[in-house]
Amino acid sequence: MTDAKHGETIQGPMSYGHWIAGRETHSGGASFPSHNPTTGAEWGRFALGSQDTVGDAVAAATAAFEGAEWSSLSPTRRGRLMMRWGDAIAQHAEKLGALETSQNGKLLSEMVLQARIVPDWLYYYGGLADKIEGRVIPVERRSVLNYTRREALGVVGVIMPWNSPLFLTTMAVAPALAAGNTVVIKPSEVSSASIIEAVKLAEQIGFPRGVLNVVTGGRETAEALIDHCGVAKIAFTGGVEAGRAVGVRAARRMAQVTLELGGKSANIVFPDADLAQARAGLLAGIFAAAGQTCVAGSRAFVHRSIHDRLLAELAERAKNIRIGNPLDPATQMGPVATKAQLDKDESMVRRAIDEGAQVVHGGCRAAVDGFPGGYFYTPTILTGVSPGSYIAQNEVFGPVLSVIPFDDEDEVIALANGTGFGLAAGIWSLNIRQAHRVANQLQAGTVWVNMYRAMSFNSPFGGYKASGIGRQNGIEAIDSYLQTKSIWCELSQEVQDPFVMRA
Numbered sequence: 258m259t260d261a262k263h264g265e266t267i268q269g270p271m272s273y274g275h276w277i278a279g280r281e282t283h284s285g286g287a288s289f290p291s292h293n294p295t296t297g298a299e300w301g302r303f304a305l306g307s308q309d310t311v312g313d314a315v316a317a318a319t320a321a322f323e324g325a326e327w328s329s330l331s332p333t334r335r336g337r338l339m340m341r342w343g344d345a346i347a348q349h350a351e352k353l354g355a356l357e358t359s360q361n362g363k364l365l366s367e368m369v370l371q372a373r374i375v376p377d378w379l380y381y382y383g384g385l386a387d388k389i390e391g392r393v394i395p396v397e398r399r400s401v402l403n404y405t406r407r408e409a410l411g412v413v414g415v416i417m418p419w420n421s422p423l424f425l426t427t428m429a430v431a432p433a434l435a436a437g438n439t440v441v442i443k444p445s446e447v448s449s450a451s452i453i454e455a456v457k458l459a460e461q462i463g464f465p466r467g468v469l470n471v472v473t474g475g476r477e478t479a480e481a482l483i484d485h486c487g488v489a490k491i492a493f494t495g496g497v498e499a500g501r502a503v504g505v506r507a508a509r510r511m512a513q514v515t516l517e518l519g520g521k522s523a524n525i526v527f528p529d530a531d532l533a534q535a536r537a538g539l540l541a542g543i544f545a546a547a548g549q550t551c552v553a554g555s556r557a558f559v560h561r562s563i564h565d566r567l568l569a570e571l572a573e574r575a576k577n578i579r580i581g582n583p584l585d586p587a588t589q590m591g592p593v594a595t596k597a598q599l600d601k602d603e604s605m606v607r608r609a610i611d612e613g614a615q616v617v618h619g620g621c622r623a624a625v626d627g628f629p630g631g632y633f634y635t636p637t638i639l640t641g642v643s644p645g646s647y648i649a650q651n652e653v654f655g656p657v658l659s660v661i662p663f664d665d666e667d668e669v670i671a672l673a674n675g676t677g678f679g680l681a682a683g684i685w686s687l688n689i690r691q692a693h694r695v696a697n698q699l700q701a702g703t704v705w706v707n708m709y710r711a712m713s714f715n716s717p718f719g720g721y722k723a724s725g726i727g728r729q730n731g732i733e734a735i736d737s738y739l740q741t742k743s744i745w746c747e748l749s750q751e752v753q754d755p756f757v758m759r760a
Contacts, residue, residue, distance in 0.1 A: 297630025
C-alpha cells in the first residue's frame with residue numbers, strides 16, 4: 258500500500274492490538290484477519306476482543322472520567338485539546354485515508370477528503386465545549402434558588418461501520434468528548450486501522466490516557482460493550498436489524514442510545530428539473546462509494562414524461578464509469594468492501610429479476626485487469642421494479658439503482674414514503690414551491706433539493722422510522738451526551754413542616 262502524500266510503501270501484513278489506557282494490548286492473543294477488497298488478499302490481523310478486554314477498556318475509561326486529569330480540565334481547555342487533535346488528524350490525513358482505502362475499497366480521494374474534513378467536527382464541538390450552560394428556574398417561592406446543571410453521562414460506547422470509519426466515528430466521539438464523557442470505540446472488524454491510528458494521535462497531543470480507548474473484534478465484542486453496566490450510552494451506526502438488537506440490549510439496563518441506521522432513500526425527478534444536474538445527482542447518489550453509504554439514493558422516481566430519456570442517459574453514463582483500483586486517481590468506482598457484500602449484491606439483483614425487474618445495465622460482477630480476486634460489482638440499473646418488491650423495500654448497500662416512473666406529485670410522495678426507512682431523500686425540480694411542498698411531506702431526516710449527498714458538522718443528521726433514533730451533527734447532538742441535574746436551595750431560615758410538601 259502507498260501513502261498518497263509521501264509515496265511510502267506501508268509493508269504488510271499489518272498487525273494491530275487493542276488500544277486501552279494509552280497502550281497496545283493483544284489480550285489473550287486471539288486475532289482475526291482483515292482483507293484488502295481490491296485484491297481479496299489478507300491485509301493484516303487485529304486483536305480479537307473478549308468480554309474481559311471490553312471490561313478492561315471500560316475500567317480505563319471510567320478511571321479517566323473520574324480522574325482529576327480529565328474531570329478538572331476546564332471546558333475551554335477540553336475544547337482546545339479537541340482542536341489540537343483535529344490539527345493532528347489534518348496533518349496525517351493522507352496516511353489515514355490510505356489505510357481506509359486499503360481496508361474498505363473506497364476511492365482514495367474520498368477517504369483522504371473525509372480525513373481532511375474530520376477536523377471540522379473537532380473544531381466545531383471543541384468550540385461548543387464551553388457553551389454548555391444550565392438555567393436558573395423561576396420557581397414560585399422567592400426564598401428558593403433552583404438551577405440546573407448539564408453534566409456528562411460517563412463512559413460512552415461507540416460502535417461504527419466500515420464504510421467511513423474515521424468520519425462516522427468522529428461524528429459520535431466529538432460531541433461525546435465536548436460534553437465531558439470518556440469513550441470506548443469498537444470499530445468495524447473490516448476497517449479498524451484508521452481509528453487506532455487517530456486515537457494514538459490524540460494521546461500524542463495531550464489527551465489523558467483512558468479518555469479514548471479502542472477494542473477491536475466482531476459481534477461478540479460489540480455485545481460485550483453494549484451489555485457492560487459501566488457504559489452509560491451506546492452510539493451505533495449500522496444496519497437496521499443490528500440497530501434494533503442494540504436498542505433492545507441497551508434498553509434492558511436502561512442505557513441511552515443514538516442509532517443511525519440504514520436507508521432506502523428516494524431521489525425524485527420532476528419533469529421541469531435540470532436533467533443534466535439531476536442525472537449527475539442520481540449517479541452520485543448511488544454509484545459514488547459503490548453505493549456503500551447509508552444515504553444511497555437507491556430508488557429513483559422519475560416522472561413518466563422524461564422516464565425513458567433519463568433512463569437511457571443514466572445507462573449510457575453507467576457504462577463509462579471507470580471501475581478499478583481505488584488508489585488510482587483515474588478510478589471512479591472501486592470494489593465493495595467484503596465478499597459477503599458482493600454476494601449480497603448478486604443475490605438481491607437475482608431476486609429482483611425473479612420478481613419481474615429488468616437489468617438495463619450491469620447486474621453482475623466486474624472483471625478488473627490485475628485484480629482477479631477483487632470484490633468488484635458493476636454499476637447496476639434496474640427497471641420494471643415494483644414499489645413493493647424486495648429490492649425496493651430493502652437496503653442493498655451496493656451500486657444498484659431501481660428506476661421507477663410516476664405520474665403526479667401525490668403519487669410520488671406516497672411511493673417515496675412507502676418503506677420502513679426514512680433517512681434521506683432528493684428532489685429535482687426548478688419549481689421552488691413544489692420542491693418545498695414535497696420536502697415538507699417526505700418522511701426523511703434529510704432532504705436535498707437540486708443536490709445530493711451533502712453533510713456538515715453544524716447541520717443535524719438522522720433518520721425517521723427505522724432509519725434511527727436521535728440526531729448527529731449540530732448543536733442538538735451534544736444534548737444527547739448530557740444529562741440534566743436540578744438543584745434546589747432554600748435561602749431562608751424558615752423551618753419547614755416535615756409533613757407538607759413545599760411547592
